[in-house]
Amino acid sequence: MKLHTLVVGPIQTNCYIVENEKSGEAAVIDPGGEAKKIIDFIREKRLKISAIIITHGHFDHVGANEKLKAETGAPILVNQADDFLLPLSDSPKADRFLKDGDSITFGDISLKVILTPGHTMGGACLYNEQEKVLFSGDTLFFGTYGRTDLPHSSQAEMMKSLERLLTLPPEVKIYPGHGRPTTIEAEKKRFPYD
Ligand SMILES: [Zn+2]
Numbered sequence: 001m002k003l004h005t006l007v008v009g010p011i012q013t014n015c016y017i018v019e020n021e022k023s024g025e026a027a028v029i030d031p032g033g034e035a036k037k038i039i040d041f042i043r044e045k046r047l048k049i050s051a052i053i054i055t056h057g058h059f060d061h062v063g064a065n066e067k068l069k070a071e072t073g074a075p076i077l078v079n080q081a082d083d084f085l086l087p088l089s090d091s092p093k094a095d096r097f098l099k100d101g102d103s104i105t106f107g108d109i110s111l112k113v114i115l116t117p118g119h120t121m122g123g124a125c126l127y128n129e130q131e132k133v134l135f136s137g138d139t140l141f142f143g144t145y146g147r148t149d150l151p152h153s154s155q156a157e158m159m160k161s162l163e164r165l166l167t168l169p170p171e172v173k174i175y176p177g178h179g180r181p182t183t184i185e186a187e188k189k190r191f192p193y194d
Contacts, residue, residue, distance in 0.1 A: 001109050001131050003175070006041060009033030011060040014177055016135055018128075019047060023107035027051045028068060029126065029135050030177060032060045035067035042072065050106035053098070054078040055137025055177060056120045057085025065091035077104065079115055082122025085152075098124045111135075116165065118158025119146030125165065132172045134184070140165055140174060142182040144193050159192075166191060 004017040013032030020026065026047040031038050042049060049072035054062055057078060065076055065086070075095035078086065083094050098104075100115040104126070111126040116139040123146075126135040138146035139161055148155040170185035 001128065001133070003133070004041070004045075005175070006034075006038060008037060009060050009063055012178060013060045014175065014179075015064075016175055017041065017047070018109065018111070019045070020107040020109045024048050025050045025106040025109075027053055027104060027106055027109075027111065028074070029053045030055055030061040030137065031064035031068045033063035035064035035071075038064055038068060039071050048072075049074040051104055052076045053104060053111070053124075053126060054082070054086075054094075055125065055135065055139075056123045057082030057089070058120065058138070059089035061137070061177060062086055062089050062091040065089075079122035079124045081117070082120050085120070085122070114165070116161035118148060118154055118161045119150070120152045121154065121157070123161065127168070127172075132169060134165070134168060134172050134174045136165065136174050136176045138177040140182075140187060141176045141178065142174075142180050143187075143190055146177075162191065 002019040006015045009032045016029040018027045078094040080097040098113045102113040104111045114125045116123040119138045172184040174182045
């Protein structure tokens with residue numbers, strides 16, 4: 001598994017491209033904007049995009065969905081609870097819904113879906129057990145967690161989701177929707193946050 005991070009859009013969203021080097025397939029997580037930058041990268045690497053995976057429906061995570069889908073033909077996957085948010089940001093609606101415990105596979109890489117409501121009710125994280133990597137969207141960041149004062153947020157759900165994520169093995173590396181990576185071990189030490 002080879003991981004590429006493209007920082008896109010006005011809120012510096014981390015768009016992750018998870019590449020299977022053996023098969024040339026890849027998944028794009030949170031194409032939040034700057035479609036041209038993402039598409040140029042995919043073309044240059046000649047990647048075949050298997051899925052466009054959305055950690056939650058906010059505009060800064062879905063802004064390039066339409067152009068990326070038109071370019072690659074890949075399906076858009078999102079938790080059903082956030083599907084209504086997509087058209088508000090000019091994204092097509094989902095082709096498939098992410099369900100807790102599902103696996104999205106491309107070649108021999110598998111990303112397991114962990115639904116994490118809180119920041120929005122349709123939050124989803126993706127976990128690669130083999131390489132101990134978690135894509136945490138706007139649920140868990142370096143030293144903090146995603147906002148819960150927004151229209152579709154829930155602080156109580158966020159706490160449940162964080163507690164669940166922090167049961168993952170300490171060595172798991174976390175790639176959040178914004179900012180620098182961290183680990184389960186580091187965040188467990190800091191939790192609960194002030
Ligand atoms: Zn968000």
